[in-house]
Structures are given as structure tokens and as C-alpha cells.
Amino acid sequence: KQGAEIFVRNLSVVIKVEITCLFGEFSQELRGVFHCAGVVSKLLFSQVTPEEVRAAIRAKVYGALFLHEATRDQVKSLRVFVLASSLSALSPSIGQGPYAAGNSFLNCLAQYRRDAGLPAHSLCFGLVSDVGMMAGQDQHLFEKTGIVGMKIGEILYYTNSILCNDSPPVLIIARSTRVPSTPLWSELSIIQSSDILLPQSPGAPQLSPVLLTS
Numbered sequence: 001k002q003g004a005e006i007f008v009r010n011l012s013v014v015i016k017v018e019i020t021c022l023f024g025e026f027s028q029e030l031r032g033v034f035h036c037a038g039v040v041s042k043l044l045f046s047q048v049t050p051e052e053v054r055a056a057i058r059a060k061v062y063g064a065l066f067l068h069e070a071t072r073d074q075v076k077s078l079r080v081f082v083l084a085s086s087l088s089a090l091s092p093s094i095g096q097g098p099y100a101a102g103n104s105f106l107n108c109l110a111q112y113r114r115d116a117g118l119p120a121h122s123l124c125f126g127l128v129s130d131v132g133m134m135a136g137q138d139q140h141l142f143e144k145t146g147i148v149g150m151k152i153g154e155i156l157y158y159t160n161s162i163l164c165n166d167s168p169p170v171l172i173i174a175r176s177t178r179v180p181s182t183p184l185w186s187e188l189s190i191i192q193s194s195d196i197l198l199p200q201s202p203g204a205p206q207l208s209p210v211l212l213t214s
Contacts (some may be wrong), residue, residue, distance in 0.1 A: 013037045013063035023070050029077035034105075036084040037063045040099055053098040060102025064109055078119055080163055083110055085124040087147070087171060121163060124171040128155055 007025075011018040013035070023030070039055045062084055088096045089103035103124070110122035121143055129149025150172070159170050 013066065014058040014073075016062075016066045016069075019070050030071060030074050031077060032080040033067055033071055033078070034082045034084070035064050035067050038099070038102070040082065040096065048098060056098035057102050060099075061105045066105055068109060068113065072113075072116075072118060075118065080121065081110075081119045082115060082159075082163070083107075083120070083122045085121070085122045086214045087124055087125055087126050090171060121170070123159060123162065125155065126150065126172060128152060149211075 009022055011022060013019065014037075016203070037059045039052075039059045068081075083106040085103040085106040086099070089107055101113065107122045110120040113120035127147050127149045129151065131152045142202035155172060162170050162172075
């Protein structure tokens with residue numbers, strides 16, 4: 001609606017030469033980067049194979065690092081550099097060791113860029129229920145801890161609000177008040193900053209959404 005051109009390319013974010021060639025295709029000034037790649041590992045580290053460790057780390061770490069290197073000289077034009085991180089980077093109770101490690105790197109990279117005067121936001125998402133890697137998957141384990149799935153529309157609404165502010169890594173998550181306090185919430189209480197309102201749908205569980213910042 002605003003006259004943007006959309007180009008679709010089939011490439012691997014973990015192959016540096018493909019990222020370099022991608023940015024070399026465009027003559028327009030680059031305004032923003034969103035790194036949303038990820039590979040979920042099994043919850044228990046004892047079940048994870050070496051190949052799964054490499055896959056989880058590469059998607060997060062290599063992809064983000066290559067995008068950082070390819071754009072760090074575009075200081076004047078680049079307005080946003082968004083890294084899609086996860087709650088797993090902030091709480092060991094969630095498990096997913098390799099995936100959590102990759103997301104922790106994203107948070108550190110965002111801080112590194114900010115310290116260097118470069119744009120960066122690291123968004124630590126809770127459970128996105130209707131799209132992405134968890135859509136259609138068993139979400140029972142998350143529900144037992146009190147984490148409630150958020151729709152992609154809600155995620156995008158809060159993401160847009162966050163990008164308008166200069167903020168450190170932010171956690172976007174919805175909590176159910178029907179589940180007793182668990183170790184997860186005790187860990188997160190250290191970094192809780194404020195409550196936010198989440199639109200309620202008729203018949204939906206009563207939620208107490210929270211916005212947490214590190």
C-alpha cells in the first residue's frame with residue numbers, strides 16, 4: 001500500500017557468501033533487517049544429537065553474525081536491526097539448550113551493536129501459537145508453566161510499539177493467572193518491569209500479560 005517492492009530469494013542465512021551477494025543486488029538504501037531464522041531442538045539436552053546442536057547454533061549465531069557484518073557500514077540508512085530471540089535465552093527452566101544458547105548470543109549481539117552506536121533490538125518471544133515453528137505442535141509443556149500462546153497479530157502490535165523506543169532486549173509473553181507460580185516466574189521476576197494489557201477474546205482464559213525487560 002505504501003509502494004514497497006518485495007523481492008523473494010531462496011538462500012541460506014548461514015552461508016556468508018549468499019548473504020553478501022543478496023545485499024549486493026540492491027541499489028536502494030537499506031532501512032531495516034529482521035533476522036527470524038531458527039531451528040528448535042529437543043527439550044532435554046540428553047536427547048539432542050551433535051547435528052541438532054550445530055543446526056540450532058548455526059541458524060541463530062551464524063545468521064545474525066553474517067547479517068551484522070554485511071550491514072554494519074550502512075550506519076546512515078539502517079534504522080532497525082531486529083533479532084528474533086526467545087524466552088529460552090532468559091530462563092533455563094524452558095530447556096532447549098542449543099536453541100537457548102543461540103538466542104542468548106542474539107541478545108549479546110544486540111547489546112554489542114547498541115554499544116557501537118548501531119541500531120539493534122532483540123525481542124525475546126514467549127509462545128507464538130498460530131504461526132512459526134510451534135504452530136500445530138504440542139504446547140502442553142508451556143501451558144503447564146503458565147505460558148499462554150499469543151497470536152501473531154498481538155506479537156506484531158507490541159513489536160511495532162517496541163521498535164519506536166530505544167530499548168534493551170525485551171521479552172513479550174502472556175501468562176495465565178490460573179496456573180500457580182512456577183520456578184519459571186521466579187526466575188523472570190528479577191527482570192520484570194511492567195504489566196501490559198493484552199486484548200481479550202470472549203471465552204478466553206483470564207490472562208495477566210507481562211512485558212519483561214533485562
